[in-house]
Amino acid sequence: MKEKSVDAEALSGQFKAISVAEFFEKNRHLLGFENPTKALITIVKELVDNSLDACEEARILPNIKISLKEIGSDRFKISVDDNGPGIVSEKLTSAFGKLLYGTKFHRLRMSRGQQGIGVSGSVLYSQLTTGKPVKITSSTGKDIHIFDLMIDVAKNEPHVISHHTEKNPKNWKGIKTELETEGRYVEKGASVLEYLKQTAIANPFANISYEGPNGKEEFKRAVNELPVQPKEIKPHPYGVELGLLRRMLQSTKTRNIVGFLTEEFSRVGRGTAEQICKLSKIDSKKKPGELTHEEMERLHKSMQMVKLVAPPTNCLSPLGENLLIEGLKKETGVEFAVAVVRPPSVYRGMPFLIEVALGYGGQLPTDKTAQLFRFANKVPLLYHQGDCVTTEAVIDTDFRRYGFSQSSGQIPNGPLVILIHFASVWVPYTSEGKQAIADYPEIMKEIKLALQDAGRNLASYVRHKNKLRDRQLRRELFEKYIPELAESLEKLTDKERKKIIDELEKIAKKGEIVGKEESKTESGNIG
């Protein structure tokens, strides 16, 4: 039987653009919503990250309140509010109700969020699982605006259900977000609590209070200084991909190629710009918008060939040794911590910087593997530890040199916390879930150097402690044998057992005998 053929005309009618929102509705795992447990963490994380970013940018010491209530089976009400600058009401609806909308994607400056999909993704997930709008209360210091908002999935546009304003006599500033969602609450392993604890480590300048289903938890501010304010930089030619270059060429306001290169990029002066034009055989006076595809490709290639100074690094905002140590100490209760901040380096034209802190002892178990806390731009990474370049660098570093035991291919053992902070204008995540950092050789090298440096600083303390512990163990061993020896000696000499014990205890307390390192075999010939 002959089937009726479908022609191209008919087929073309089936083509239609899908909105970003629609795409993510079907691919929620890309945003970190693949299971109910993770969904809950992701929503809290996105809202808190945004609050921290806003406060830091406005140079405000953050006070963040999180509340998470179970309102039904697998149904939760989440509310996050901050003391940040707020968002003007015209932009607010888009920030919450439009995916890939944000202040951060088009600029090169270190921040927690980078794509503008986190918060709107959370709104979308809430809407998908409960059908309810999200409630946003915000003020920049003037009137308080209260929105009930949903996302028009087909158009990727905010859909305002209601909007009203209230007077703001106390000049409150900030944003409060309330939403309902499906989820599952846990407190072990990767959890909201763990995320907040690690956030508190990397953001010791923030005060975070949390009210969860099982009670309140306060992560107190440990320092009253904010990290350095990062500056915004222009892209460096080495880090630009062809697609971005095309968009930049089309949207630039500059009138010729030389102007385009010097204005839109960092580290490109007039001489270098002309050199690039010459290399790519493009007339330096040509209008940027008029380049052919071949010319764009030549330009892109030439930009990679010229010799350039590395990008400026004032776009980075490291925590610094003090914040690292204070943060680690307050949340892990370690007795000793060291921190190392590496000088900035570059991967693919992107400046980045590695900070490492090692915490030792205190409440940490002595017979377990070390804990690894990974951070990218001050945000804790809770999942996919095995895929992360930081993990690989830890495994590759020989911690036995610093007084720890470590099997090959493994994280070291002992009462140790390893904190690694990757700070960059662009974090090369292995996937959209943003849980593991990709393995670039430059990044790997920097992490290892930082770990080695910190390891060396920690080593003398660890050795000292190991020695004390050995001494303690020796002492305990002798303590066990003392009553036995006394009993035998009493039988042998009739001297009172208690006296012998007292005298032996006295010798044991004298450090020089018990503390002495001995040879393992019976010592030398005296005969």
Added chain:
Amino acid sequence: MKSLEKKKVKQNLETLGKKVVTDIEKGNNPSLDVPIRSLSNVRFDQKNKMIMMNSAMSKRYFFNVAHVRKFVQTIEAAALAKELVEVDKHLSLREAFYRMKRTLPNSNINLVDEQTESNAAIEDLELIAESPREKLHINANKMGSVAGKVVIEDKKDIIDWSKLGSGGWAIPSNVEEIEFKKVNAKFVIYMEKAAEWERLHEDKLWDKLNCIIMSSQGQATRGVRRLLQRLNQEHKLPVYILVDGDPWGAYIYSVIKYGSISLAHMSEQLAIPDARLLGLTADDIVKYDLKRHLIKFEDVDVKRLEQVKNYDWFKDNKEWQKQFKLWKELNGKVELAALSSKGITFISDTYVPHKIKNKEWLD
């Protein structure tokens, strides 16, 4: 044991205890001087023809992680020995192990976990307190039989070694207090295996050749060695030895003759420098056509052969070196029991009488 000797042993043990207590009172790390019992601390004395102990000592400290356990074990062994001497009772090594075994308070550590530990502590104590185990009232298991025309007195019992049926007299581990009443024998034959002893006993060899036959299983126990030595010294009886034809047998012979490494300090009470090896020699294997019964040497046998061959007491003995060389060529051992292939009573009818008559032995 004579009461004077007993007093001396008790005194030695108490002196040891007092030394440690004095250390403690002075606030020093309590220590013991322990003579080293290993090949490095023995020498073969050419003049006496005995393995003798050198004077190397090791210090054993209480406050030393590697020593503390052994230290307390040694003192506990001393306390136990003192108690035994006082109440005039004897314990076996196994019983002594159980007496010493106890759990340290607030721990899961036992003072001794294995009998080898208590044995070692007792052996060290023998050296430190200069008193052999028997005098410390600790005995090894008895393991030996004897028959012959000999009458002894033991604990007021009169015993005739020729009238004890098929089992013979079981040799106790302590033979110090045995008194020889009547000895009607020209020599003693000691054999490595109880099976051969039973063979010779059933064949009444001791009656036919007018001798004493004695055995213990494997390495001769102290009681057996001391009894051999007393017969040799007090009654001038030559001692002849029958062992399997291999390096292990050669060592059993050399222990009876020259003493052992671990008991080098007691060689004078145990060694019999004029003891002789009757068989099996490597020559016997050829002479008596036993090659077809050769059990091929394993690596450990070859290694042992090299070791034994190079001991000081064999090194310069041409006859013995010839034997070792032949063994190496034969590359195998022959057991005494293999002689039965020549006839049920071949060993007692032919082999032993022939060897004795022709003075066919190794010295």
